[in-house]
Amino acid sequence: MAYTVARPKLSLGERLYFPAVFAGMKITLKHFLAMLTGKTKVTMQYPEQKWDTHLPEHYRGAPTLVTDEHGRERCVACQLCEFICPPRAITIKPGEIPEGDRWRKVEKFPKEFEIDMVRCIYCGLCEEVCPEQAIFLRKDYAITGLSRAEMVHKKDRLYELGGVMTGLVFKWNEKK
């Protein structure tokens, strides 16, 4: 059922419109002058000032691959990250670790590992799903490039961004 909204009764001053005009202009002038005299706090001037040092530990930036303290790659090319990646940004070409190698028991290593940063949505599922803690979302957020090809991070770039991560990893454990 339709019902009538009671209109507020306006006083003469309100109906004249002009007092409100000047009240409004006073407010905007106040903001203008506060900004002019530098009283207003403004946003950070981005490229000169950055928040990088304040980024929290759990910040989800660009996904990267990490090596351990011995310079060994952690990834076993299990492709779980490739399968879970919602925008399908990850492409892995697994290679086989040859017979007689000391780490033959690891079986696979990534021959190629590509993350398409045009597609990546920084969701962190790859990091979450990785059984070997090989992929981490680091703090790089300004990923730019002049072409689509440039935006695809190859394996060497991923390791360069990722750096070293120490801690327990299963695949280097002889007993596991």
Add this chain to the structure above:
Amino acid sequence: MTDILIGLLIALIKGVGLVFVIILPMVSYTVYAERRVSAMIQDRVGPNRVWIFGLGQPIADAVKLLLKEDFTPANVNKFYYWLAPACAMAPSLMALAVIPFGSSLLGQPMVVANVDIGVLWVFAVSSLGVYGIVLAGWSSNSKYPFLGGIRSSSQMISYELSLGLSVIPIFLICGTLNLPNIVQYQIENGWLISPIWLKGISLTGINFSLLASSIFSGHALFKLLLWVPLFISFVVFMVSMFAETNRLPFDLPEAETELVGGYHTEYSSMKFALFFLGEYAAMITGCAVMVTLFFGAWHLPFFPTDPQQLPPLLGFLLGLFHIAVFFAKVAVLLFIFIWVRWTFPRFRYDQLMRLGWYFFFEIALANILLAALILAFEPK
């Protein structure tokens, strides 16, 4: 014959100089000012990247607009589609021809065309500006521009009435339509926004007998009465000017929240830029007219008014100073335009029409009567 040619040449130099040296840079920096002031009113920073304080922004904008793809949609009426941007830009620049933007420079009066129908020319030409918008809206063959064009035509026609009527008291008082003469009147009798000027005060000293007579004569007190119609004139003129230049709170023709972009939705690149610049040029023209009619044009109290009475170099500097004074006044009014734009919400269409036809039209008419009555009883 040679006199005519020399006269033409001088007028040409003045016109081209005015447009390309003063107005066009002023237009682009008004856009910059608009962006910075709006940002500051909204507690933002605004464009501050290009050069110091972002002062190179207009140049960067111009380069961007020139390099963009100039796209003509397939279903537009090509002839009018191409004509419209020029129609939007040209009238506002043409109207500047009769504005006295300075006293004189090198013996030449600083007005491109010193004609007796000054103000009529301004109104006649600036009302042509609506054709640019209507043609753009119609030839675009698209719904939003069409709505914008319709709104604009009815709005501009409605407000032209009160715009024209509101300045009639000025002509009743000054007895002339010639803008330099109106300025001369203001120099002698005070700016028309407050037509009481105490004669006898100058930089060189105070002439007490003239001062006393200007205060105590019935004539001066009578001038005080004229303040009332002139102030009403000013308010009506200013509000109508807002509507005439399609500025908020009357920006219904382009109302980007309702009509996408209004009449220039289908335009791109330099054609869009012409609409954009035309709007700001119209603003500057409007402010220049307002300065000329109400704020004494290039006149600043306590400063000498005639460069020709001074030695040549000083006279030249004074001439430049007068031009600077004029455009400083215009800049102050432009700031008010921008300030108002970022304060008020848009009027609804029926409110706009009601305001134009029921209030400002009537107020302007009554104001003419009031001014005429006061003048009729003026002591001789």
